[in-house]
Amino acid sequence: MNVDIGNALASVASPGVSRASLERLDEQVADAHDRIEQGMKNHEHGYEALNLPQRTDPDAIRAAVEPVADADALITVGIGGSALGAATITNALADESDTEAVYLDNVDPEWVSSHLDRLDLENTAINVVSRSGTTAETLANFLVVRDAFESAGVDWTERTIVTTGDAGPLRDLSDRHDLPSLKVPDGVPGRFSALSAVGMVAAEVCGHDLEALLEGAAAEAETLSGSLFECPAYAYGATTYALDQRGAGINAMMPYAESLETAAEWFAQLWAESLGKDDLGQTPVRALGVTDQHSQLQLYRAGPRDKLVTFVSPGEAADRSIPATDVDDLAYLGDATLGELLEAEFEATEASLAAAGRPNVRLELERVDEYELGGLLYGLEAACVLAGELYAVNTFEQPAVEWAKKATRGLLGGGEFEEAEAVAEKTSLRVER
Numbered sequence: 001m002n003v004d005i006g007n008a009l010a011s012v013a014s015p016g017v018s019r020a021s022l023e024r025l026d027e028q029v030a031d032a033h034d035r036i037e038q039g040m041k042n043h044e045h046g047y048e049a050l051n052l053p054q055r056t057d058p059d060a061i062r063a064a065v066e067p068v069a070d071a072d073a074l075i076t077v078g079i080g081g082s083a084l085g086a087a088t089i090t091n092a093l094a095d096e097s098d099t100e101a102v103y104l105d106n107v108d109p110e111w112v113s114s115h116l117d118r119l120d121l122e123n124t125a126i127n128v129v130s131r132s133g134t135t136a137e138t139l140a141n142f143l144v145v146r147d148a149f150e151s152a153g154v155d156w157t158e159r160t161i162v163t164t165g166d167a168g169p170l171r172d173l174s175d176r177h178d179l180p181s182l183k184v185p186d187g188v189p190g191r192f193s194a195l196s197a198v199g200m201v202a203a204e205v206c207g208h209d210l211e212a213l214l215e216g217a218a219a220e221a222e223t224l225s226g227s228l229f230e231c232p233a234y235a236y237g238a239t240t241y242a243l244d245q246r247g248a249g250i251n252a253m254m255p256y257a258e259s260l261e262t263a264a265e266w267f268a269q270l271w272a273e274s275l276g277k278d279d280l281g282q283t284p285v286r287a288l289g290v291t292d293q294h295s296q297l298q299l300y301r302a303g304p305r306d307k308l309v310t311f312v313s314p315g316e317a318a319d320r321s322i323p324a325t326d327v328d329d330l331a332y333l334g335d336a337t338l339g340e341l342l343e344a345e346f347e348a349t350e351a352s353l354a355a356a357g358r359p360n361v362r363l364e365l366e367r368v369d370e371y372e373l374g375g376l377l378y379g380l381e382a383a384c385v386l387a388g389e390l391y392a393v394n395t396f397e398q399p400a401v402e403w404a405k406k407a408t409r410g411l412l413g414g415g416e417f418e419e420a421e422a423v424a425e426k427t428s429l430r431v432e433r
């Protein structure tokens with residue numbers, strides 16, 4: 001991935017960061033890089049994620065999925081980091097796959113049933129992913145999916161792959177039924193695990209090139225160095241941090257490719273759970289070019305000066321010409337393609353923000369393929385780790401998420417939790433119709 005931070009400079013935008021400030025920040029980047037390198041070398045929790053391109057074994061993943069390699073559909077049961085990395089990869093590359101990838105990362109009963117009712121379960125595989133093996137949503141959905149397979153007379157034990165930690169209820173269940181299983185690597189938090197079995201089982205079942213994903217990530221890892229001016233990932237992480245310090249507390253991730261819409265969702269979890277702590281952090285927002293030009297752009301260009309827009313420009317892509325028309329005012333469209341229109345809209349939107357002095361950054365890919373995706377995932381993870389060092393937060397924990405998890409468990413009778421009592425104490429001021 002290449003990064004262009006020109007439109008985030010103070011000479012263009014407000015808030016913006018001056019070249020001199022970036023040079024001063026670069027000293028902190030050098031220190032942060034030392035810390036990151038040390039963490040990687042010592043396989044410390046979280047930093048270990050940046051070792052995944054060397055550590056992930058595609059052969060082990062291929063061996064585990066072999067029994068279901070010919071599935072027409074794959075249901076991944078997981079949530080957050082246990083679903084979004086895989087979904088980013090398979091949704092980005094869906095055009096190249098004959099296997100439908102379905103992600104059950106919500107417990108909305110109507111929606112879950114709608115998938116289970118329409119899929120041909122005999123030709124469907126199940127990919128259950130939970131690092132902890134205890135996440136209520138994932139385990140509940142898995143029980144529902146199993147039950148649907150049993151009701152359809154399909155042996156789910158023949159069609160299920162499990163990816164989880166060394167211990168926990170999901171590991172026990174997997175052992176009990178002798179299911180093919182993979183391990184979430186030690187030291188790798190869920191939202192940083194896309195390039196492990198967590199993200200790559202689905203990629204393999206959908207027929208994607210695991211080696212190319214890892215090679216793209218490894219090439220990005222090669223760029224990690226002690227200066228933001230030499231490392232695209234650090235340039236992004238440092239610029240977002242500097243802009244947040246100057247008032248851009250919102251970061252709208254806006255890929256100009258429908259196929260990368262899920263990448264913005266994945267990024268949102270990465271940024272929010274990693275950096276949102278100690279009253280700090282930048283709020284990630286998901287947007288999509290060109291669609292959100294006609295929904296969000298008014299606010300981004302003329303609303304409060306509290307936003308950074310991050311564009312992802314996917315480079316070359318399949319194209320489709322726009323048929324000619326004899327309607328005078330539309331004739332210019334007939335000379336173009338949809339791809340040219342998309343590109344022109346991207347450049348126009350980027351320029352329109354710059355002309356209004358609104359900071360924006362461009363992440364450039366050569367195309368959307370396995371290699372470039374591996375680089376994007378790795379690059380944004382490294383950017384996040386760097387930003388976490390600059391904020392001095394604990395990037396790899398998410399204690400604030402636990403409160404609601406305990407409250408939910410308490411409400412369902414899964415134990416005594418004081419958090420569940422707080423739910424009953426809600427302050428009400430109802431206005432009724």
Ligand SMILES: O=P(O)(O)OC[C@H]1O[C@](O)(CO)[C@@H](O)[C@@H]1O
Pocket residue numbers: 079080081082129130131132133134135138190191273398401
């Ligand atoms: O993989 P698990 O343990 O099921 O957790 C799923 C997700 O839940 C969280 O812990 C909190 O929502 C995320 O960090 C994680 O990605």
